[in-house]
Amino acid sequence: MKTQIQAVLALIALMLGGCAATPQAPVELSANMWENNKDATVGIVMTAVPKPDLYLPGANCLLCVAVASAANSSLDKQVDTFNDENLADIKNELAKRLNQKNVKTVVIIDPLKIDSMPKHKSDAPNATPLDFAQFAKSHGVTHLLVVDIRLLGIQRTYASYVPTSDPKGVFTGTSYLVDIKSGTYQWYMPIEIYKSADGQWDEAPAFPALTNAYYQALATGKDQIVSKF
Amino acid sequence: MKKLAVIIVAAICASCAAPDNRARIEHLTNKDIIPNDSTLLVKIAGDKQVKFLGYTDFDDAGSKGGQIMYPGGNAGVFLVSVLTHSATVSSIKNSEKQHLQDKADEVLLPYRSSINEITTDKLIDGSVKAGLPNGGLQLTYFEQEKQQSGWIVESSPVFFITQDQSNIILQNPVIIYEKENSAKPYYRNLVEIVFQLPADQKATSYLNADGQLTRISSSLFSSSLKLSIQDAQHQLMQDGADKTFSYYLGKEKVFERGKIAQVDCERLTIRTLHGWLKSVPALADSSNEPGNCATAVNTANEQPAPNKI
Numbered sequence: 001m002k003t004q005i006q007a008v009l010a011l012i013a014l015m016l017g018g019c020a021a022t023p024q025a026p027v028e029l030s031a032n033m034w035e036n037n038k039d040a041t042v043g044i045v046m047t048a049v050p051k052p053d054l055y056l057p058g059a060n061c062l063l064c065v066a067v068a069s070a071a072n073s074s075l076d077k078q079v080d081t082f083n084d085e086n087l088a089d090i091k092n093e094l095a096k097r098l099n100q101k102n103v104k105t106v107v108i109i110d111p112l113k114i115d116s117m118p119k120h121k122s123d124a125p126n127a128t129p130l131d132f133a134q135f136a137k138s139h140g141v142t143h144l145l146v147v148d149i150r151l152l153g154i155q156r157t158y159a160s161y162v163p164t165s166d167p168k169g170v171f172t173g174t175s176y177l178v179d180i181k182s183g184t185y186q187w188y189m190p191i192e193i194y195k196s197a198d199g200q201w202d203e204a205p206a207f208p209a210l211t212n213a214y215y216q217a218l219a220t221g222k223d224q225i226v227s228k229f
Numbered sequence: 230m231k232k233l234a235v236i237i238v239a240a241i242c243a244s245c246a247a248p249d250n251r252a253r254i255e256h257l258t259n260k261d262i263i264p265n266d267s268t269l270l271v272k273i274a275g276d277k278q279v280k281f282l283g284y285t286d287f288d289d290a291g292s293k294g295g296q297i298m299y300p301g302g303n304a305g306v307f308l309v310s311v312l313t314h315s316a317t318v319s320s321i322k323n324s325e326k327q328h329l330q331d332k333a334d335e336v337l338l339p340y341r342s343s344i345n346e347i348t349t350d351k352l353i354d355g356s357v358k359a360g361l362p363n364g365g366l367q368l369t370y371f372e373q374e375k376q377q378s379g380w381i382v383e384s385s386p387v388f389f390i391t392q393d394q395s396n397i398i399l400q401n402p403v404i405i406y407e408k409e410n411s412a413k414p415y416y417r418n419l420v421e422i423v424f425q426l427p428a429d430q431k432a433t434s435y436l437n438a439d440g441q442l443t444r445i446s447s448s449l450f451s452s453s454l455k456l457s458i459q460d461a462q463h464q465l466m467q468d469g470a471d472k473t474f475s476y477y478l479g480k481e482k483v484f485e486r487g488k489i490a491q492v493d494c495e496r497l498t499i500r501t502l503h504g505w506l507k508s509v510p511a512l513a514d515s516s517n518e519p520g521n522c523a524t525a526v527n528t529a530n531e532q533p534a535p536n537k538i
Contacts (some may be wrong), residue, residue, distance in 0.1 A: 083475065098449055162315045200253060208502035212486045217483040219473045 018161040025140055027126055029177065029187040029228060034101050042098055042177070043141035044091045045108040047075060052082035052214065055151060055170065058158035067161050074204040074219045075167060078162045079154050082214055090147060090222055097229040098145075106139050126185040128178050136180045144180055147225060154214055155194065169195035169217030191224060194219045254402040256504030257417035262462045263366065263380055269405070271356055272383040273349040273455065279446065281344045282466040283333030284389035284398060336390050339433045344443040352386065356454050357449030365460060378408055380415075382458065386450055394432035395479035397424045399449040401525035403457040418459035419505040421477065456491075456498065456506050465490040465498065465506075474499050476509035485509070 034040065054076045059068035095105040118133035132144050155170040156163055170193065177187040184198070195217040197209035243348040263269075285533045311517050321348065338345065357368045371381060398421065405416040424445060426432055436442045459465055469488045476483060490506055491498035 118338045200287070206502070212502050215473045215486040219475065220482075223475075223482060 011182065012130070018126075023106070024185070024188055024190075025125070026190060027185045027188040029198055032187055033096075033186060034062060034103050037143070040143050041104040041106060041141045042100075042143045042145050043106045044104065044147075045093050045112045045133050045135070046088060046091055047102050047114060048111040049084050049087050050152050052084060052153040053151075054079045054153055055155040056158055056191045057155065059160065061160065064158065064160045066159050067142050068156075068163075070165070072156065074134065075207060075210070078205065078207045079213065081154065082211070083088075084152060085215070085218055085222075087149065087152075087218070087222065088227060094145060094147075094229055095224050097226065101229075104134065106141050108135070108139060108229075110146070120183050122183055124182070124184055126188070128183050129174075129186060131183065132180050142180060143186065144178045145175075147173070147175045149221075154216065166196060166201050167187075168197070169193075169210070169213035169215070169222035171217040173221070175228075177198050187228070189224070189228065191221055193221050193224070195220070254417060254419045254505075256419070259415050259461070261404070263415070263458075265365040267380050268367045268369055269319075269382045269458065270408070271368055272352060272371035273354045273382055274383055274506070275384045276347075277348050277350065278345070279347045279349060279352065280387045281337055281340075282330070282387060283336040284396070285329055285333035285494075286389045288366075333392065336392055336394060340390065340436055340442060343437050346440070347443050347446050352447050352450040353442055353489050356451040356524055359448075359451040361455060362456060366462075368454070380407055381406055381411070382454060384450075384457075385455070386453070387445055388449075391478055393479040395426050396506075397426070397436075397445060397449065399424075399446070401450065401457075402455040403453065403529045405457070405461055416457070418457055418460060419503070420457050421505065421507040422449045422452050422456075423478070423507070424449055425477065425510045449458055452508065456508060460490070460506060465500070467500070471502070474509075476512060477481045 004012045006150060023209060025034045030036070056065070056068045056072065059065050095107050098105050112223070114130065117130040117132070118134075120128055122128075135141055135144050149171070151170050151172040154167045155166045156167040171191065172193065173191050175187075175191065176185050177190050179186050193212040197207075197213045199209055201213075203208065203209060249474055253375060351538060353370060357370060363423055368382075371383075383401045384401050385398055386401040389400070390396070391398070401420045401422075403418055403420055404415075405442055406414045436445070456465075460474050466489055471486055471488060473484050473486050474487075474489075475496070485501060487498050487499040487501040487507070489497070490500040491508075492511070495511055496508050497511045498506055
């Protein structure tokens with residue numbers, strides 16, 4: 001009996017250990033990065049920029065979604081008018097800044113499709129989970145600077161039917177610099193920006209305070225990435 | 230089922246609004262201008278003591294949310310549980326925001342005695358003495374007991390000190406109306422002025438020195454009246470595309486969406502999405518050389534230019 005219990009506990013521990021992958025910690029860009037890599041050529045690529053949207057996490061049941069969507073329908077209409085301020089142009093801004101440091105760059109026009117990237121298995125510290133070697137072959141780059149935007153727009157959290165926060169401008173994602181040869185992060189920065197409306201948010205139909213919060217989140221996110229270079 | 234969904238939506242939408250110390254005002258303008266030889270009587274509504282608050286945002290307010298299981302014996306039980314949950318969450322959100330504001334107000338403690346010296350009479354006095362540029366319209370004191378006629382410019386200024394104590398922000402709702410027609414405002418707007426303390430000064434010793442906070446507050450108030458009157462007289466820019474502008478609050482770069490209303494070497498005035506006016510220190514142009522005038526729009530990684538008000 002004791003052996004059986006121990007076996008079950010060991011199995012549970014194994015399953016839980018397998019489920020929880022350690023999230024990647026931020027990696028600071030070394031001050032000597034470009035001095036130590038004078039021959040580097042950096043490819044700059046982005047995942048497809050999401051269309052600004054209204055996110056209602058926590059309203060997970062079907063009726064919850066219907067209720068939350070109905071309650072926020074006029075806000076949703078306003079979010080449809082938002083633009084991304086040509087966010088994809090951040091690649092050119094990054095290239096300009098790196099060029100000013102005498103770093104060669106290649107701006108990659110096609111969006112990066114993370115889901116179809118091959119996996120990279122390594123136990124090295126700060127190893128990337130994806131294999132970016134194809135970019136070395138196709139674009140002749142030694143490093144890859146990736147901007148991956150996940151959420152862009154307005155987010156309002158829910159607990160089933162009940163809103164648990166005011167809507168906020170949201171900009172989330174990650175940006176990182178990969179040494180393709182070693183398959184490791186030279187820089188890794190998660191981005192989580194939530195901007196509340198300055199004052200009352202509920203001002204249908206134009207929601208000026210929330211619209212401002214969205215553009216603040218967008219500009220702050222962009223500035224956080226660009227200012228690292 | 231549809232009826233239940235409608236009831237739930239209505240109940241949740243009726244949640245109480247959170248406490249908000251920021252001024253709210255609907256922008257109103259007039260196609261005509263105030264005759265150029267007019268006198269404007271300066272009045273401040275409310276107490277003699279000027280209001281100061283700690284500046285905060287509510288970016289971190291609210292919970293992450295998540296799925297909740299409601300008891301669902303019947304529709305009535307279910308509805309009551311949703312309403313109870315909604316009221317509880319609303320109360321928690323309001324309480325959280327009030328707590329954040331109370332915490333932010335702690336930044337005022339070192340300045341209490343300087344703040345207590347600032348009265349609305351001093352603000353009015355400063356603005357009347359500063360006057361308005363370019364002659365024409367005149368400012369004078371509104372005196373309740375006198376039978377004055379003419380135009381009244383009435384406001385209720387609130388000052389904020391940022392948490393890093395490097396900025397003072399004035400939010401001043403301004404209404405202009407004719408004394409004989411007070412029920413029908415001629416002009417109404419919210420004017421915000423952001424002042425940046427000199428970078429080489431320690432905030433407490435600088436602001437507490439010999440009436441300094443009173444002088445700065447008076448100057449900000451005077452600037453806010455000037456801007457609102459210029460706007461009422463259609464002297465500021467109205468049109469143009471919405472853009473996102475940047476400026477510094479302390480060391481932090483912040484952003485505001487709107488149109489340019491006025492720009493000079495040292496300050497940028499933005500017409501926000503509400504139609505309000507926000508005057509901020511200009512960012513120095515990266516190509517600026519000593520003695521040259523800088524243009525203030527979206528330059529990153531520059532040190533904030535010391536601003537005069």
